[in-house]
Amino acid sequence: MAAILGDGWFGSGYSWIGIRFNFLPPPTRFLAKLQITYADGSNETIVTDHSWKTAISPILHSEIYAGEVYDARLEQEGWNKAGFQDSQWDSVIVSAPPPSILSGEPDTPVRVVEVVKPKNITKAPNGFWLVDLGQNMAGRARMKVNGPTGTVVRLRFAEILGKDGNIYTENLRNANATDIYILRGRGQETFVPHFTYHGFRYIEVTGFPENSRPSRFARRRSVLPTHHRKDCDLQ
Numbered sequence: 001m002a003a004i005l006g007d008g009w010f011g012s013g014y015s016w017i018g019i020r021f022n023f024l025p026p027p028t029r030f031l032a033k034l035q036i037t038y039a040d041g042s043n044e045t046i047v048t049d050h051s052w053k054t055a056i057s058p059i060l061h062s063e064i065y066a067g068e069v070y071d072a073r074l075e076q077e078g079w080n081k082a083g084f085q086d087s088q089w090d091s092v093i094v095s096a097p098p099p100s101i102l103s104g105e106p107d108t109p110v111r112v113v114e115v116v117k118p119k120n121i122t123k124a125p126n127g128f129w130l131v132d133l134g135q136n137m138a139g140r141a142r143m144k145v146n147g148p149t150g151t152v153v154r155l156r157f158a159e160i161l162g163k164d165g166n167i168y169t170e171n172l173r174n175a176n177a178t179d180i181y182i183l184r185g186r187g188q189e190t191f192v193p194h195f196t197y198h199g200f201r202y203i204e205v206t207g208f209p210e211n212s213r214p215s216r217f218a219r220r221r222s223v224l225p226t227h228h229r230k231d232c233d234l235q
Contacts, residue, residue: 001046002080003030004057006195012063018174020063029095031102053089055079059194065175067157068193072184073149125165129205136201141179142192147209149185154178154207157200167204 034046062068119134158167
């Protein structure tokens, strides 16, 4: 059993002044219990305790309004598979229990239900690639890219364009609404942010490898428990 932790609503900075950790103090924590019933009727319970290990993930930063920074060079093959060698990982620190009672909440998972191509992909006046999805939406971008290791690709999201024809972000106030992907440099790579989403119609793409261009975008609509989200594809 393995997990990646993200700030989510628990730790992300939101409101107009961007206060983080509004519910409990940091850090982000992981609490899990696995109950096993064997064929012979016996039971075993595995919980998060001192025996667990931890390591820095490729996700360097991820907040709901700020966006996500992902360094693919830090990926560890098979880290969430049985038999992975974790001798170089650190032991976890067990924190005190929270002051309130925690309870699990079964919920509907996000599912992709639609893929639609964008209206246009052009160069903005500032020289960066500009992708127009044709309508405002809430979702994520999935990017497929080839390039040298260490290449930094930046996706900035906006709802409207300014008078100069570039993306307009003043209305986002302190929300960066930016995803950053650092290539590992091993053939085609795919990036989808894990713990963020954006409200946008336009995506400004910078750092895409030379002699390449975003050749195809699509938006993918996903169903959330209480609202809809659409994802867009970039290759």
